Amino acid sequence: VTPFDREDIYMLSGALDDIVDLIDDAARAMVMFHMKESTNHARRFADVIQRMAVQLHEVVSVLSRPAGITQRLVEIHRLENEGDDVYHTAIAELFHNGADPLTVIKWKEVYEKLEAAVDRCESVANIIESVVIKNA
Secondary structure (H helix, E strand, O other), X not given: OOOOOHHHHHHHHHHHHHHHHHHHHHHHHHHHOOOOOOOXXXXXXXXXXXXXXXXXXXXXXXXXXXXXXXXXXXXXXXXXXXXXXXXXXXXXXXXXXXXXHHHHHHHHHHHHHHHHHHHHHHHHHHHHHHHHHHOO
């Protein structure tokens, strides 16, 4: 028997699945668009997402004993802000560096999917926070 409601577990597992789906969507877009090389911005996104995933893993693994979760949730929110900065810089650079329109469209699509994955990581943190408060 789990100390958490089925609905909370379902919502959390669905949100975690969304993150994986969004990352997969970004990778599939790169393959579909025949994008052979990455960009510094895409690598920075990957780094932010990886660090968020580590924090989420640590939070989920100690969910039943929530001491120390708050610090990790704060870090996830900070990383989401970092992801926003990466997104804004990447989009601004796309439109100001004279890239051909097709390249702009391709990278904008990929960056939007990566930004959505970052946002969904923060959503998972919000779900976890509400579950912890609900079960405190």
